[in-house]
Amino acid sequence: MNTTLRxxxxxxxxxxxxxxxxxxxAIRQRLQEMGLTRGETLVLxxxxxxxxxxxxxVRSYHLSLxxxxxxxIFVEKEG
Amino acid sequence: MVTIALAGNPNCGKTxxxxxxxxxxxxxxxxxxxTVERRAGTxxxxxxEEGTVVDLPxxxxxxxxxxxxxxxxxxxxxxxxxxxxxxVDATNLERNLYLTTQLLELKRPMILVLNMADEAKAQGLxxxxxxxxxxxxxxxxxxxxSTGEGLEALKAAVLEVAPGTSAPTMPHVNYxxxxxxxxxxxxxxxxxxxxxxxxxxxxxxxxxxxxxxxDALEMVERSHASKAIQARLESSxxxxxxxxxxxxxxxxAEYRYGFARGLVKExxxxxxxxxxDRSSRMDRVLTHxxxxxxxxxxxxxxxxxxTFVVGAYPQDWIGTGFEWxxxxxxxxxxxxxxxxxxxxxxxxxxxxxxxxxxxxMILMGCISFLEDSGYMARAAFIMDRLMHKxxxxxxxxxxxxxxxxxxxxxxxxxxxxxxxxxxxxxILVNPLISCSARLPVYILFAGAFFSPFxxxxxxxxxxxxxxxxxxxxxxVLRLTLFRQDQAPFVMELPPYRMPLPRTxxxxxxxxxTIFLRKAGTVIFAGAVLIWxxxxxxxxxxxxxxxxxxxxxxxxxxQGLAPEAEKAAIDDLEFAHQGRIxxxxxxxxxGQLVQxxxxxxxxxxxxxxxxxxxxxxxxxxxVAKEIVVGTMGVLNQAREEGEEGQLSPLxxxxxxxxxxxxxxxxxxxVFTLIYIPCLGTVGIIRKETQSWGWTGFSVGYGLxxxxxxxxxxxxxxxxxxxx
Numbered sequence: 001m002n003t004t005l006r007x008x009x010x011x012x013x014x015x016x017x018x019x020x021x022x023x024x025x026a027i028r029q030r031l032q033e034m035g036l037t038r039g040e041t042l043v044l045x046x047x048x049x050x051x052x053x054x055x056x057x058v059r060s061y062h063l064s065l066x067x068x069x070x071x072x073i074f075v076e077k078e079g
Numbered sequence: 080m081v082t083i084a085l086a087g088n089p090n091c092g093k094t095x096x097x098x099x100x101x102x103x104x105x106x107x108x109x110x111x112x113x114t115v116e117r118r119a120g121t122x123x124x125x126x127x128e129e130g131t132v133v134d135l136p137x138x139x140x141x142x143x144x145x146x147x148x149x150x151x152x153x154x155x156x157x158x159x160x161x162x163x164x165x166x167v168d169a170t171n172l173e174r175n176l177y178l179t180t181q182l183l184e185l186k187r188p189m190i191l192v193l194n195m196a197d198e199a200k201a202q203g204l205x206x207x208x209x210x211x212x213x214x215x216x217x218x219x220x221x222x223x224x225s226t227g228e229g230l231e232a233l234k235a236a237v238l239e240v241a242p243g244t245s246a247p248t249m250p251h252v253n254y255x256x257x258x259x260x261x262x263x264x265x266x267x268x269x270x271x272x273x274x275x276x277x278x279x280x281x282x283x284x285x286x287x288x289x290x291x292x293x294d295a296l297e298m299v300e301r302s303h304a305s306k307a308i309q310a311r312l313e314s315s316x317x318x319x320x321x322x323x324x325x326x327x328x329x330x331x332a333e334y335r336y337g338f339a340r341g342l343v344k345e346x347x348x349x350x351x352x353x354x355x356d357r358s359s360r361m362d363r364v365l366t367h368x369x370x371x372x373x374x375x376x377x378x379x380x381x382x383x384x385x386t387f388v389v390g391a392y393p394q395d396w397i398g399t400g401f402e403w404x405x406x407x408x409x410x411x412x413x414x415x416x417x418x419x420x421x422x423x424x425x426x427x428x429x430x431x432x433x434x435x436x437x438x439x440m441i442l443m444g445c446i447s448f449l450e451d452s453g454y455m456a457r458a459a460f461i462m463d464r465l466m467h468k469x470x471x472x473x474x475x476x477x478x479x480x481x482x483x484x485x486x487x488x489x490x491x492x493x494x495x496x497x498x499x500x501x502x503x504x505x506i507l508v509n510p511l512i513s514c515s516a517r518l519p520v521y522i523l524f525a526g527a528f529f530s531p532f533x534x535x536x537x538x539x540x541x542x543x544x545x546x547x548x549x550x551x552x553x554x555v556l557r558l559t560l561f562r563q564d565q566a567p568f569v570m571e572l573p574p575y576r577m578p579l580p581r582t583x584x585x586x587x588x589x590x591x592t593i594f595l596r597k598a599g600t601v602i603f604a605g606a607v608l609i610w611x612x613x614x615x616x617x618x619x620x621x622x623x624x625x626x627x628x629x630x631x632x633x634x635x636x637q638g639l640a641p642e643a644e645k646a647a648i649d650d651l652e653f654a655h656q657g658r659i660x661x662x663x664x665x666x667x668x669g670q671l672v673q674x675x676x677x678x679x680x681x682x683x684x685x686x687x688x689x690x691x692x693x694x695x696x697x698x699x700x701v702a703k704e705i706v707v708g709t710m711g712v713l714n715q716a717r718e719e720g721e722e723g724q725l726s727p728l729x730x731x732x733x734x735x736x737x738x739x740x741x742x743x744x745x746x747x748v749f750t751l752i753y754i755p756c757l758g759t760v761g762i763i764r765k766e767t768q769s770w771g772w773t774g775f776s777v778g779y780g781l782x783x784x785x786x787x788x789x790x791x792x793x794x795x796x797x798x799x800x801x
Contacts (some may be wrong), residue, residue: 007628016709021329023334024482026144027567029290029328030141030589032328032332033139033140034139034174035173035336037329037332037336038325038329046362046366048366048371048461048464049367052467053463053570055362055366055460058174059174061171061174061571062573064456064568065569066568066573068567069567
């Protein structure tokens with residue numbers, strides 16, 4: 001059984017699966033619309049030079065998120 | 080006539096397709112009441128009849144939470160739209176098709192356009208159009224926006240589904256038994272109110288209600304069946320939560336993406352995929368931990384130089400041209416009020432607007448290039464941490480830096496910031512960045528009151544102060560007026576692409592003409608007003624005119640060398656201008672507001688000359704460098720001087736004005752902050768579409784300028800510096 005982490009706790013190069021998003025409805029819907037739905041696999045590609053925001057590879061496109069939003073997304077690390 | 084609407088995600092190549100379709104037959108305006116651009120144009124079908132095309136703002140969904148989404152969603156339900164053309168990026172189908180699933184819910188004739196088909200092919204993607212057509216229930220065509228390939232097929236497809244042809248059978252996402260059951264029950268309740276059912280397909284409305292969309296809930300509230308619908312909705316939501324272990328919006332998003340993924344699986348064959356795509360390879364350098372910043376700064380320096388250094392040449396030509404025109408009119412038209420209005424009001428006023436044109440066009444060209452190439456998103460990615468601390472967005476940075484050159488185009492550059500609150504804050508703090516027009520004022524005062532070394536420090540200090548204030552104001556605005564609408568930073572980093580020269584040039588042209596037309600009217604009116612205030616009531620004293628004529632004759636009688644004679648007559652004219660100015664409404668206004676300036680510029684009440692400050696600052700509203708020229712006219716001293724020495728105006732200020740180094744700093748600080756110049760005010764009005772925000776910008780500038788100058792003078796004196 002994998003432990004659940006926040007997306008913002010991942011390191012560059014980590015691969016993880018989304019388990020849930022806990023944020024107010026508008027933000028959660030925005031994140032889901034961008035493809036971060038439950039069960040979806042993502043890769044944390046890199047972190048911006050100043051440590052925030054982060055760049056993800058999800059549904060084969062590149063998406064950037066602030067740590068603030070990343071902290072609302074719960075994931076299970078893979079591989 | 081057939082009207083089509085282009086809908087799609089940002090970065091799907093919609094606009095280049097629109098340009099290819101319409102060519103020059105397009106115009107840009109605003110959607111009613113908002114600042115979002117509305118592009119519309121016409122095109123011709125094969126047989127010659129005309130069609131209209133409207134380019135919607137790019138959106139990732141139709142949930143109507145952002146301004147762009149609201150516009151897209153509401154326009155797509157307008158009866159004037161005959162066919163929805165859903166443009167998708169063929170290289171990024173899955174994410175793009177999410178919007179498609181929502182467009183299908185609108186139940187209108189629709190075409191799916193797989194744009195950038197050339198790139199998809201190069202990436203080894205094989206698109207099976209037949210299968211897609213079956214799954215989407217409408218025509219599917221491939222296009223290449225950059226070359227116009229596939230446009231004929233697109234037009235043919237429009238005619239195929241246009242009204243009057245057989246109604247298409249639109250598929251929809253199947254949300255599974257439980258959800259579909261609840262949707263059916265909601266649909267039934269909704270259809271009891273025919274008016275409500277006519278405004279939005281009941282199925283779409285049901286889904287929007289399950290998603291908790293505020294606009295859908297509002298629609299229902301106005302219905303006579305609202306009680307029944309709301310009761311139904313509550314029990315449906317409770318049922319779904321209980322049975323499916325997740326709330327409705329989450330489930331709907333998952334089913335939609337499920338549909339999108341299924342469609343891709345059925346109809347796209349992936350050939351050999353390159354190990355790492357080109358954009359990722361480029362990002363290894365461009366957003367690198369160490370190299371990212373130097374590269375970004377180099378890009379900023381390049382854009383700044385291109386805009387304000389190269390742009391200075393055409394700016395000079397235009398300026399010279401208008402000066403020549405002014406001199407020509409002044410000397411060739413009969414003397415009189417109309418000539419004065421033309422030569423001293425309208426021509427220099429329009430000139431002061433038109434000189435902005437080259438920098439605006441160049442900067443907008445650069446911004447458009449950065450945006451279309453994909454680098455803008457990376458710049459925001461690199462800078463967001465810093466900007467977010469200021470209550471701003473990563474994309475605000477470019478606007479702030481360009482403010483160092485000129486605030487007017489810098490404010491136009493905020494167009495790329497999506498969230499309204501981020502944009503407004505960036506616009507409102509921008510005038511605090513010290514633009515190049517304020518430099519002559521600093522040079523004048525710093526030179527007059529400080530040693531060269533300290534003067535340089537003061538000038539640098541003014542720029543630093545401007546940035547510091549922008550940071551503080553950004554934070555303050557974010558925490559007060561814009562507390563509510565903090566937009567999440569969820570930004571796509573689109574693939575790097577070479578922008579089309581045609582798109583960039585069209586964009587420059589558009590920005591240029593919009594600037595001249597819209598902002599020009601505000602600035603023009605302001606210039607005429609300022610002319611009136613500074614020339615009227617004028618001098619009616621006949622004896623003065625006779626006196627002046629006499630003096631002129633005397634000079635001519637002396638038989639001086641032509642240059643000396645011209646200089647002497649110029650001096651006479653200069654003195655005459657000074658008299659008009661001193662008697663003008665502007666001067667009276669300056670005297671009227673003198674008490675306001677007293678605490679900051681004349682704390683000891685010992686300066687008989689203090690009223691001139693108010694006049695100069697009032698005139699500086701047109702453009703801040705005018706403060707210097709007005710000071711020159713008022714003090715009867717020119718600002719040009721011998722190399723390496725103080726100019727006559729600087730000597731005059733130092734020796735006669737009664738200003739001290741401390742009050743001189745207060746004057747500079749006041750000039751930095753007090754009010755955006757006329758051109759900038761015009762742009763703020765245009766970009767915010769609101770006189771309220773424009774007034775706020777002017778008002779808070781004045782208050783902040785006064786308070787800060789007062790603090791500096793008061794603290795300085797307390798420290799014994801006065």
